[in-house]
Amino acid sequence: MNYYVKLYSEIESFEPSQLDGLAKLGRDIKEDVVSDLLSLHFTVAATTMAHMERFYKDNNLKEIAFLAHQFKSNCGQLGLNKLHRALNDLENLIRYEGADSEKVSELINIIRDENEVCLNYLIPYQKGA
Amino acid sequence: MAKYVIQRMGYNPVLLENAKKLIATLQSMPVATIVLDYEMPELSGLDVLKKIKKMPSLSLIPIVMLTGNSSPAHVKDTILQGAVDYIVKPIDPAIFESKINKILKNDISANKQAWIEYELSRNKNHQVRIYNYCEIVSIGEVSLTLNTNQDYPVGYTFFSDSPLFQELEIKNPALKVESSILKDGYFLVQCSLLGLSEAELKKIRLYQKLLSPSRAA
Numbered sequence: 001m002n003y004y005v006k007l008y009s010e011i012e013s014f015e016p017s018q019l020d021g022l023a024k025l026g027r028d029i030k031e032d033v034v035s036d037l038l039s040l041h042f043t044v045a046a047t048t049m050a051h052m053e054r055f056y057k058d059n060n061l062k063e064i065a066f067l068a069h070q071f072k073s074n075c076g077q078l079g080l081n082k083l084h085r086a087l088n089d090l091e092n093l094i095r096y097e098g099a100d101s102e103k104v105s106e107l108i109n110i111i112r113d114e115n116e117v118c119l120n121y122l123i124p125y126q127k128g129a
Numbered sequence: 130m131a132k133y134v135i136q137r138m139g140y141n142p143v144l145l146e147n148a149k150k151l152i153a154t155l156q157s158m159p160v161a162t163i164v165l166d167y168e169m170p171e172l173s174g175l176d177v178l179k180k181i182k183k184m185p186s187l188s189l190i191p192i193v194m195l196t197g198n199s200s201p202a203h204v205k206d207t208i209l210q211g212a213v214d215y216i217v218k219p220i221d222p223a224i225f226e227s228k229i230n231k232i233l234k235n236d237i238s239a240n241k242q243a244w245i246e247y248e249l250s251r252n253k254n255h256q257v258r259i260y261n262y263c264e265i266v267s268i269g270e271v272s273l274t275l276n277t278n279q280d281y282p283v284g285y286t287f288f289s290d291s292p293l294f295q296e297l298e299i300k301n302p303a304l305k306v307e308s309s310i311l312k313d314g315y316f317l318v319q320c321s322l323l324g325l326s327e328a329e330l331k332k333i334r335l336y337q338k339l340l341s342p343s344r345a346a
Contacts, residue, residue: 018219025222028137037130069168073197076219076327077130084219085328088197096200 004089005018011082012120013114018079041074042119048114056108057126064108065094083114119122131164131195134222138229148172148180155187161233165212167196167203175206182211190233195220201288202322204303208286215303217326224270224330228321230253266317269337270330271305275318281306286323297336299329 019034026033048071055063072087090107093099140161145151147170147300154160158160163181166173174194183190194207204215213232216225264276279289286305294301305321325333 021222025133025137031133031136033133066168069197073218076197129150 002106003103004086004110006059008082008085008110011085013080013082013117015079015081018077019125022077034125037074037078038122041078041122042072042126044071045115045119049112052089052108052111061099061104062092064104065091068094068111075118080114080118080121083118086114130218130220130222131225132226134220135164135229137222138226146170148177151177152180152184152187155181155190160190162229163190163192164195164229165192167194167198167207175203175210176209178210178212179316193232198331199300199324199326201300201303201324204288205288208303208305208323214305214321215324217324219327221223221270221327221330227271231321263289263291265291268293268333269280270322270333272319272321273304275316275320276317277316278309281309281318297332299325299332302329 022033022037048067052064052067055061055067068087068091072091073086075087076084086107090104090111093103093107132142132144132247143154143160145154149171155163164178165174169177172180174196178192178194179279181190181192188211191213192211193214193216194212195216195218199217207215214228216228252323263279266274266276283306286303288301289304291301302325303323305323307319307321309316309318322333
């Protein structure tokens with residue numbers, strides 16, 4: 001099934017201009033906002049994906065939806081548009097749209113792959129990388 | 130993220146993990162505005178909102194819901210329970226700052242009273258359908274202006290079914306009336322846009338660019 005793959009074909013994985021806005025905010029308050037948010041993201045991404053895989057194995061969709069909800073906002077804030085969209089759709093699919101198992105499976109695969117892609121985009125922005 | 134923006138505005142943000150700590154803090158120090166997350170441990174943001182609104186000493190503190198959930202039902206429930214705004218994550222720092230600034234400058238208690246009285250008088254008597262002529266005169270990321278035959282009370286919140294939003298593929302947003310001026314027999318009503326996600330705001334930005342400069346908000 002490639003329903004979401006086709007749906008997301010025009011969405012960019014990463015929008016670097018989002019980080020520019022955060023960098024400016026950081027300069028204004030003299031704090032390294034980008035580094036703080038990136039460090040948080042790397043930690044949260046690792047634990048979220050590990051938990052998501054476990055909950056998927058256990059067919060615990062409720063917890064998967066909760067994880068998707070928690071993780072998506074930070075992804076959006078960092079300009080990870082496709083990942084943000086996939087997490088949002090996964091949350092809505094489970095909570096409000098009947099949780100079709102094929103679609104859930106497709107989205108989990110997309111999220112897994114997209115998470116790896118996004119980490120590679122973000123690593124160069126981390127201080128000391 | 131919200132914490133950083135509020136810091137930049139010159140305020141001192143206090144981060145609290147749950148409702149118990151929030152209530153304790155509100156009772157021990159003056160607070161200008163509360164920014165609530167919808168999904169929290171033990172009590173949801175909506176339940177916390179209801180709880181605070183029932184406490185006379187705290188009920189007038191403006192409360193903003195900040196959440197990743199953009200469903201119209203959540204927006205409606207939140208505004209009906211007394212939140213002054215509903216902001217969808219991820220936040221645009223400039224828009225968030227603009228909204229918080231406006232809230233801090235407004236006399237929120239007067240707006241809320243006007244909205245409640247208007248709704249109550251309709252429900253007490255009978256169901257009346259009033260068909261209002263509405264034309265969107267200008268639209269921006271945080272507000273739009275309507276030309277309409279109906280005088281809306283300041284603070285009144287409603288959902289717009291303008292075909293413009295269908296055209297932009299945006300779910301009908303909640304509109305909160307900020308001002309209403311009588312001009313040439315019609316009312317120019319300025320409304321805040323509530324509950325729009327970043328993706329939807331992008332569509333409005335693109336639409337603004339297509340408009341002639343004289344019409345863009």
